[in-house]
Amino acid sequence: MPGSQAAVAASFARERWLLPGVYDAARARALERFLREDLPRASFYAGLAGRPLGDLPVVDKRTVLADFAAFNRYGITLEQALAVAEAAERSRDFTATLPGGVTVGLSSGTTGTRGVFLVSEQESRLWAGILLGQMMAPASLRVLARRPLRVALFLRANSNLYETLDSRRVAFSWHDLTVPVEDHLPDLPGTDVLVAPASVLRRIAASKPAGLRPIQVISVAETLDPEDEAVIRGSFGLPVEQIYQATEGLLAVSCPAGRLHLNEGHVHIEPEWIDHRRFHPVVTDFTRTTQLVVRHRLDDVLLAAPGPCPCGRPGRSIAAVLGRADDVLTLAGDGGAVPVWPDALRHAVALAGELGDYRIEQHGDEWRVAVTGLPAGISRVGVEIERLAERLRARPPVVVPMGWPVEAPDQKRRRIRRVS
Numbered sequence: 001m002p003g004s005q006a007a008v009a010a011s012f013a014r015e016r017w018l019l020p021g022v023y024d025a026a027r028a029r030a031l032e033r034f035l036r037e038d039l040p041r042a043s044f045y046a047g048l049a050g051r052p053l054g055d056l057p058v059v060d061k062r063t064v065l066a067d068f069a070a071f072n073r074y075g076i077t078l079e080q081a082l083a084v085a086e087a088a089e090r091s092r093d094f095t096a097t098l099p100g101g102v103t104v105g106l107s108s109g110t111t112g113t114r115g116v117f118l119v120s121e122q123e124s125r126l127w128a129g130i131l132l133g134q135m136m137a138p139a140s141l142r143v144l145a146r147r148p149l150r151v152a153l154f155l156r157a158n159s160n161l162y163e164t165l166d167s168r169r170v171a172f173s174w175h176d177l178t179v180p181v182e183d184h185l186p187d188l189p190g191t192d193v194l195v196a197p198a199s200v201l202r203r204i205a206a207s208k209p210a211g212l213r214p215i216q217v218i219s220v221a222e223t224l225d226p227e228d229e230a231v232i233r234g235s236f237g238l239p240v241e242q243i244y245q246a247t248e249g250l251l252a253v254s255c256p257a258g259r260l261h262l263n264e265g266h267v268h269i270e271p272e273w274i275d276h277r278r279f280h281p282v283v284t285d286f287t288r289t290t291q292l293v294v295r296h297r298l299d300d301v302l303l304a305a306p307g308p309c310p311c312g313r314p315g316r317s318i319a320a321v322l323g324r325a326d327d328v329l330t331l332a333g334d335g336g337a338v339p340v341w342p343d344a345l346r347h348a349v350a351l352a353g354e355l356g357d358y359r360i361e362q363h364g365d366e367w368r369v370a371v372t373g374l375p376a377g378i379s380r381v382g383v384e385i386e387r388l389a390e391r392l393r394a395r396p397p398v399v400v401p402m403g404w405p406v407e408a409p410d411q412k413r414r415r416i417r418r419v420s
Helices: 002-041 061-066 078-091 121-135 138-144 181-187 198-207 226-236 342-351 376-391
Strands: 103-106 116-119 149-155 170-176 193-196 216-219 240-246 249-254 260-262 267-273 278-285 293-297 301-304 317-323 329-333 336-340 358-363 366-371 398-401 416-418
Touching: 002 121, 078 103, 078 116, 116 121, 121 240, 121 249, 138 149, 149 181, 170 181, 181 198, 193 198, 198 216, 198 226, 216 226, 226 240, 226 342, 249 267, 249 278, 249 317, 329 358, 329 416, 342 358, 342 376, 342 416, 358 376, 366 376, 376 398
Parallel strands: 149 170, 149 193, 193 216, 216 240, 358 416, 366 398
Antiparallel strands: 103 116, 240 249, 249 260, 260 317, 267 278, 278 293, 278 301, 301 317, 329 336, 358 366
């Protein structure tokens, strides 16, 4: 579709070359116009047009799902959206749309609550241009000058949104994670850009498919742990880039300096501070007008990066996505519950020595640990957890071994999880 490709190209050019020069002014105008013109098109915000952003209510996923029709301009109900999304999940054909060409997406529900999102054809083209403009490395641009760039995406579900990337210049292929990863390996030689969850990238790296020499490797959908990044980088000889995207939109992408830049040219992010560096993002996406994302609070925990980024890109950056709120375990302390951040716990596990892979689940006062290496590794993890608890001035948990959890191949891998 030439018109669609032209729209993606225009969005790409604006993102790559025009927006950086007018960054602050452009985003301020876009946000003001969104609040004035687009906000009242969803019934939840009908009486709030023109109000300052800070006067609008903060919502979360459960709020939106409880009255889904009120948060989109077409009054599409949750039942209507789920009927299309679940039919696609069963058939593995993700091309169906709702009236008006609206695409339905369904997240895997890491926190136990599935996310549902709606995007129009116009929004899909805008998203594709923004993503390509922010993520395409110089090496990929050089390939584009000679031939189509081959992009392989591994995710549980495909979408018309992702298919927007496919064009005369980008040869896009989706690889279904409900099928064993090994079945896809013969299709990967010649891939230029490999995009997959960190756990899948690590599995592909371990398989070392002949003829797979990507020029970009990008992690999506899962938190990229340092140990995974090191293994994947070592296998492919490339830094592992990241795309941080949620049901609520494209939130951040990585840069050559290794930071994740918040997508503030299109998404307004208010930090809800946990401490001086960690925060929950409250998201307003002022490019989406089909399903409104306005002051939507995420459970994700982000780690702010200090000062301007050395890469020179405008806007704020973060050092890492530390995990979701239920990836933060707790210990009992004299003053109440003491949070144990995933990054601190990962470091403690690393001090335990070579364990292979691991899983840690909190069940109240009991922390259950599984490792793929020698069983003695569990006792070493217990010792390091005790030392961490002492540093946090908290009481250590009871550490017990558990069997390796059953994990479906299409589920997001979570090494650290608070169950109760």
